[in-house]
Structure formats: structure tokens, C-alpha cells
Amino acid sequence: MTREERRERTREDLVQAAGRLFTANGFHATTVDAIAAEAGYTKGAVYSNFASKEDLFFAVYERRADAAVKASEKLLDRRGAVAAIEDRAAEGAARRGRDDGWLAVFFEFWSHVVRHPELRERFAEIHARGQAPFQAALEREGLVADDAGVAPGELVAAAMAMDVGLSLERLTRPEAIDTTLAVRMARKVLGQ
Secondary structure, three states, X not given: OOHHHHHHHHHHHHHHHHXXXXXXXXXXXXXXXXXXXXXXXXXXXXXXXXXXXXXXXXXXXXXXXXXXXXXXXXXXHHHOHHHHHHHHHHHHHHOOOOOHXXXXXXXXXXXXXXXXXXXXXXXXXXXXXXXXXXXHHHHHOOOOOOOOOOOHHHHHHHHXXXXXXXXXXXXXXXXXXXXXXXXXXXXXXXXX
16 A cells, blocks of 8 residues: 555544544543544554544544435435425434434534634534535525525525434433424425
8 A cells, every 4th residue: 555545544444433432432532542542543643644633523524424415415316305305304313313322422512613613614614514405406496585585595504403403302302202203393394
């Protein structure tokens, strides 16, 4: 392997290890030493590839966001914007329990970002990246604004915020959120 290939492999191993540990233990409880050990490297390898633990978390988050964007684009091409938003809500409900570790660390990191303004712009950019395909699809389909003056970007932000809020509520009160609520609420938001 070339030096660049080895560096890319090290980076990949670190991101994968970080993703596993962040998901299992949380952001604050996961140390750089633990990530390095899980990946089979030294702490120096982490810091030669990432500026900080936050930078490493962002690498994990970016990877997940990019995968979600690809899946969303396929869904949007197949179903259209309104149906895809409903499908996304249903998909989130179907993941119930399978992605709770990621949801927990995502919320933990989000609150960390709120207290660290230097991280907000990067977090917001990644977060918005996941919403962009839905906004573009609504605009492409001519759904520019409804009677209440709600623009596509606002509609998508509200629908995604509702999905995030319901996910948080489900983590703390699973009995209060049944598997159909997100879909029923998405339909209500979308005027369906």
C-alpha cells in the first residue's frame, strides 16, 4: 500500500471504531484513547488524522449524513416529495430500538454543539445536508409555498424537527409514541 492508502485506511479504521464506541457509550464517555485502542492504533494516529474528538465525531456524522442523502435521493426519485417525507417518517418508526444508540449520541452531541459555538456552523451544515434533497424535490414539484406562506425549506425543517423530537420523546417515553404517530403527524404537517 502507498503512504496515502495507509493513511486513508487508518482514517477509515478510526472513523469506524469511533462510530461503534460513540454509539455504544456516548460522546463524552468515549475517550480518544479508547477509540485508538478499538481501531488498533495509538492516540497519536487519531491526532494525526483528526484535530479533536469533535472532528472525529463530525467524520462519523458526515458519513451517516451522506448515506442518508443517497437513500433519500433514491426514495425521492421513486416516490416524490410528499410520499417520501411520509415514508421517511415510517422508516424512522420501523428502526425503533435498532438505532437508539446513535440517536442518543446524536442528541448528546447536538447539546454539546449548543454550548460550543465554534462547532455550530459545521453541525448545521451537515444537518442541513440531510434536508436539502427534500427541499429540492418540493421545489422541483412546484410546491413553492402553501396558503400559509410556508416555503419548502421551512416545511422540510419542520417535518424533520418533528421527526427528531418524536425520536427523542420515544427514547425517554417509548410507550407514548406508537409506531404510526410519526407518519400520522407527517401527513398532518403536509396537509394530507
